[in-house]
Amino acid sequence: MAILEFGEYLPDLPDFNNPGVTEAKNVIPGVGSYLQFPGQVVYSNALGARCQGAVSGKDNSGNSANFAGDATKLYKLASAAYSDVSVVGGYTTNSEENWHFTQYGDLLVATNNTNQPQGYFLSTSSAFFELTAELRGRYCASVRNFLVFGNVTDLIDGSVPNRVRWSALNDPTDFTVSPVTQSDYNDLDGSKGWIKQIVGGEYGVIFQERAITRMVYVGSPAVFQFDEVESGRGTQFPYSVVKVGNNIFYLGYDGFYIFDGNQSIPIGEGKVNRTFFDEVDLTYKERVCATADINKQVIYVAYPADGNSGGNPNKILMYNYAPEAKTRWSYCDGLNLEFINISISEGTTLEQLDAISASLDALTVSLDSRTWTGETYILSGFDSSHKQVNFTGDALTALLETTEAQLTPSGRTNLLRVRPVVDGSGTVAMQLGTRNLLSESVTWGSALSVDQVGDVQTRSNARFHRARVNISGGFNHAQGIDVIEYKPAGRR
Secondary structure, X not given: OEEEEOOOEOOOOOOEOOOOEOEEEOEEEOXXXXXXXXXXXXXXXXXXXXXXXXXXXXOOOOOEEEEEEOOOOEEEEEOXXXXXXXXXXXXXXXXOOOXXXXXXXXXXXXXXXXXXXXXXXXXXXXXXXXXXXXXXXEEEEEEOOEXXXXXXXXXXXXXXXXXXXXXXXXXXXXXXXXXOOOEEEEEOOHHHOOEEEEEOEOOEEEEEOOEEXXXXXXXXOOEEEEEEEEEOOOOOOHHHOEEEOOEEEEEOOOOEEEEOOOOXXXXXXXXXXXXXXXXXXXXXXXXXXXEEEOOOOEEEEEEOOOOOOXXXXXXXXXXXXXXXXXXXXXXXXXXXXXXXXXXXXXXXXXXXXXXXXXXXXHOOOOOOOHHHHOOOEEEEEEEOOOEEEXXXXXXXXXXXXXXXXXXXXXXXXXXXXXXXXXXXXXXXXXXXXXXXXXXXXXXXXXXXEOOOOOOEEEEEEEOEEEEEEEEXXXXXXXXXXXXXXXXXXXXX
């Protein structure tokens, strides 16, 4: 008996003797198996135009909040409906820009480079307000007790795309340069290109086009120390940058990386890098966006691939960053999204409790419980109708293809019986792919169903075999193919 496992998705490698799988479509990479990927379900009303950014967060009491932005407005979600919470007069976001958000305590900050930075206190605000008139910025982050902007336009020097500027200590509204408040700025090496993203935390990480710089708080008079830790490596895809724990996932000029604070570790070379760059439509680099699902330990990268509609992402690459994961990558296609993000389930209001219980006394969960504040993190996005969709629907039809193997060394094989190792109630159909010379194209047989004991009876005679498994309906784990019965074929 031979086992062809559904190993790591490695489309960049040859089909023959590929150590992984050549197809992993509409599945989530898990630990030792692939999992079902849910379809999208419309959740909200429509924004006024294409979604150009979205974010979720929690206020100081733990109540969830979801926001989104289009070219002219910022919106807040309540009871599955987005309502306009823009500053009076709205905004003028360019089509090649996105809204970028960061949370500083209870304050949500939004910036789009064209308008002044916007602020919204999650606990008390009913609309955004202008945070400062000192500058505009493309990117923002919270670093220690400072609000930081990168790639800025300020009142004195105009546009300075390699400038980092930060607020006063503990005051995200004060950007007047002062040694007393520690508000100041620093210009990075302009030969390394524009600042393309800032990631906050205990220290800041600044991505330029051709460099990665770490900014560390050192106090007065310098305030921050800037150390270029990567030279020649950066990003042209600002919304591919996602922080997970102490690591940062990003898409560089030549592929996917994890930056650990000191160095970039390649995670796509020999796996998906070549496939991605063969497919991505670089006309819409700003549409490539990534988000991290901490529950599944998966990063999703949505991008406009071949056949996209007007630049909308139509494909998602998935990467499982858990150290134990052996099936690191997979993908989903056939989409038409404007943006992808992680939303947080909405909290329950007192009015909504009427649909749960006719009496407060009859509630089985205390009103003080965080059950009512919104606790579930959901993979979401915005479809081409500008509506929020949640990936909580029925499982999409999965497709997995094994490596191509020569079961009989130096000869042909009569393959008689195989067994798909798929745990769950989904309907499994299998096709065999065969050829006798590596110079030939693969011939796929008709779809075969499993019998009452879970086997697939085959009558296939060829030198090289591979298996394609389609799974419709829900399933738990897809692990591989057991080759149960085969024998060498006679020579002619």
